[in-house]
Amino acid sequence: MLIRKLFLEHKFLPVFAAIVIITFVMIGLANLSTQSNPPTQSSAATMENTEPLASTTPSPAPLATPLSTWTAVPAHWEPLSPIPGVARVLFTNGDRAENKVALTFDVCQAEGDLAGYDSEIIRVLNETQTPATFFLGGEWMRDHQANTLELARNPLFELGNHSWSHRDFSVISADEMKNEILLAQQQMYDLLGYQTNLFRLPYGTYNEEALNVIGENGLYAIQWDDVSGDPDPNIDAQRMTNGVLQHLQSGSIIIMHANGRGWHTAEALPGIIQSIRQQGYTLVTVSDLLQIQPYK
Numbered sequence: 001m002l003i004r005k006l007f008l009e010h011k012f013l014p015v016f017a018a019i020v021i022i023t024f025v026m027i028g029l030a031n032l033s034t035q036s037n038p039p040t041q042s043s044a045a046t047m048e049n050t051e052p053l054a055s056t057t058p059s060p061a062p063l064a065t066p067l068s069t070w071t072a073v074p075a076h077w078e079p080l081s082p083i084p085g086v087a088r089v090l091f092t093n094g095d096r097a098e099n100k101v102a103l104t105f106d107v108c109q110a111e112g113d114l115a116g117y118d119s120e121i122i123r124v125l126n127e128t129q130t131p132a133t134f135f136l137g138g139e140w141m142r143d144h145q146a147n148t149l150e151l152a153r154n155p156l157f158e159l160g161n162h163s164w165s166h167r168d169f170s171v172i173s174a175d176e177m178k179n180e181i182l183l184a185q186q187q188m189y190d191l192l193g194y195q196t197n198l199f200r201l202p203y204g205t206y207n208e209e210a211l212n213v214i215g216e217n218g219l220y221a222i223q224w225d226d227v228s229g230d231p232d233p234n235i236d237a238q239r240m241t242n243g244v245l246q247h248l249q250s251g252s253i254i255i256m257h258a259n260g261r262g263w264h265t266a267e268a269l270p271g272i273i274q275s276i277r278q279q280g281y282t283l284v285t286v287s288d289l290l291q292i293q294p295y296k
């Protein structure tokens with residue numbers, strides 16, 4: 001009775017009661033949302049948030065996954081169509097009559113031997129607006145997912161396949177070669193939704209069978225004709241620059257490393273890029289140099 005009387009006599013009370021009810025409802029909703037599952041993120045987005053993008057030090061070392069145990073084959077994935085037999089050769093350079101040159105960076109990682117990511121090279125390429133082709137190891141992509149996405153998103157760059165675990169194609173069997181190629185293709189597709197038709201042989205070693213297997217699986221074997229020698233710590237920036245410029249000619253494909261084991265690469269790179277351009281060459285990607293349509 002008292003409450004009813006108060007409600008009737010005091011018009012503010014219904015408003016007060018409404019505020020109390022709304023407050024209780026909101027507290028209830030807040031409790032509900034904290035009890036439900038936290039929002040899920042894709043693994044790539046999680047990596048992006050937790051792994052520093054600009055890092056030259058390897059991320060915490062996971063155990064290398066043996067070939068036979070990597071089973072995350074993406075849905076809808078299938079290998080590329082074979083390339084014609086005549087194209088199953090080693091592409092060491094582009095047209096010698098055109099003033100185009102391609103910078104390539106191998107990002108190698110062998111099984112059980114975690115490599116890094118040379119962010120200083122990426123900084124130089126961005127600063128100088130230099131196109132480049134990166135050949136990524138499958139295990140490296142698995143262990144550096146944020147870096148793989150960063151490279152893929154950069155319109156200056158294109159990505160190639162550098163085998164799953166960097167085994168020597170001059171000694172392994174045809175089945176092993178196929179496995180090395182396709183596991184890396186699947187890893188790229190899993191992360192990016194596309195795969196590449198550019199392949200770089202580990203160590204650059206091969207035999208006729210290797211070229212055939214690479215072609216059968218839809219990739220072009222991209223070699224080089226201008227070696228930086230950057231995995232050798234004794235080749236300093238000046239010596240590297242002199243060597244690269246000495247062997248440079250129209251259509252050249254230059255090989256360097258961006259896995260943290262090109263010891264003086266980032267230091268030498270600005271001078272090399274500047275000299276190449278001063279000599280009248282245009283720096284392009286491999287697919288541009290060879291007029292291959294990059295598969296995406």
Ligand SMILES: [Zn+2]
Pocket residue numbers: 106107108109162166201202203
């Ligand atoms: Zn390599």
